[in-house]
Amino acid sequence: MCKAVTAADDLELVAEVDKDDKLDALSGAEVVVDFTHPGVVMDNLEWCISHGIHTVVGTTGFDDERLETVRGWLAANPGTNSLIAPNFGIAAVLMMHFAAQAARHFESVEIVELHHPHKADAPSGTARRTAELVARARREAGLAPSPDATSTALEGARGATVDDVHVHAVRLAGLIAHQEIIFGGEGETLTIRHDSMSRASFTPGVLLGVRRVGGLDGLTVGLEHLLDL
Numbered sequence: 001m002c003k004a005v006t007a008a009d010d011l012e013l014v015a016e017v018d019k020d021d022k023l024d025a026l027s028g029a030e031v032v033v034d035f036t037h038p039g040v041v042m043d044n045l046e047w048c049i050s051h052g053i054h055t056v057v058g059t060t061g062f063d064d065e066r067l068e069t070v071r072g073w074l075a076a077n078p079g080t081n082s083l084i085a086p087n088f089g090i091a092a093v094l095m096m097h098f099a100a101q102a103a104r105h106f107e108s109v110e111i112v113e114l115h116h117p118h119k120a121d122a123p124s125g126t127a128r129r130t131a132e133l134v135a136r137a138r139r140e141a142g143l144a145p146s147p148d149a150t151s152t153a154l155e156g157a158r159g160a161t162v163d164d165v166h167v168h169a170v171r172l173a174g175l176i177a178h179q180e181i182i183f184g185g186e187g188e189t190l191t192i193r194h195d196s197m198s199r200a201s202f203t204p205g206v207l208l209g210v211r212r213v214g215g216l217d218g219l220t221v222g223l224e225h226l227l228d229l
């Protein structure tokens with residue numbers, strides 16, 4: 001991200017902060033980009049927002065409670081905005097969008113996310129968000145939960161559930177970030193798959209966020225709000 005900001009003619013990289021650095025180094029910044037760890041991102045956000053710095057956040061681990069806390073900090077610091085996106089890849093955002101569109105047409109759905117083995121969390125933020133979007137679309141269409149008569153002899157065999165959607169997390173050397181949403185209906189299935197083959201896939205979305213976050217209103221969750229979908 002630092003390289004991408006440096007390479008952009010209209011942006012200036014004013015500070016890089018690593019784990020043991022003081023956040024004071026960020027004081028001159030208009031926007032802070034956070035790709036750190038779910039365990040520290042809230043402290044970083046609280047500091048930035050209380051210092052009137054806009055934030056573009058890729059770090060995962062945001063549940064409703066965390067988002068509500070961020071909303072509270074932003075409300076106490078009017079004019080300061082945050083963009084939090086579980087995935088900054090444009091194709092990944094489209095994958096989520098298409099999955100939400102497809103969801104109401106199928107009886108069954110499961111999500112398989114596949115990542116490098118050094119990933120901090122499971123399931124991925126993208127998988128959680130996709131499950132929420134798919135579940136909302138299913139609810140709005142009046143669909144029942146996906147049928148599942150399995151009795152599981154081994155805990156975990158059916159993955160985790162997010163909003164009643166089964167999510168399976170694969171961690172494998174050689175992978176970067178990938179996800180499939182598999183839909184099933186009468187005699188047919190549909191698979192929507194996204195692959196990040198390089199971390200460069202996240203930079204256009206982050207740069208878009210950096211350029212636009214100042215014009216947003218408080219908290220925005222998801223890059224889709226900045227795209228003309």
Ligand SMILES: NC(=O)C1=CN([C@@H]2O[C@H](COP(=O)(O)OP(=O)(O)OC[C@H]3O[C@@H](n4cnc5c(N)ncnc54)[C@H](OP(=O)(O)O)[C@@H]3O)[C@@H](O)[C@H]2O)C=CC1
Nearest residue numbers: 017018019035036037040058059060085086087088089202
């Ligand atoms: N939204 C999106 O599009 C994407 C989101 N992510 C998410 O971003 C997060 C980071 O992922 P990833 O880049 O793979 O992880 P890495 O471990 O590769 O990078 C995280 C970096 O943050 C550093 N760090 C840890 N704590 C702090 C801190 N308090 N202040 C400053 N720096 C800190 C780490 O230092 P050290 O190495 O010393 O621990 C490390 O260099 C994860 O939550 C991941 O899911 C990742 C890719 C895309």
Ligand SMILES: O=C(O)C1=N[C@H](C(=O)O)C[C@H](O)C1
Nearest residue numbers: 060086087119124125126177
């Ligand atoms: O940790 C990663 O690598 C990624 N994290 C994000 C997530 O949890 O969804 C985005 C992408 O999948 C890469």
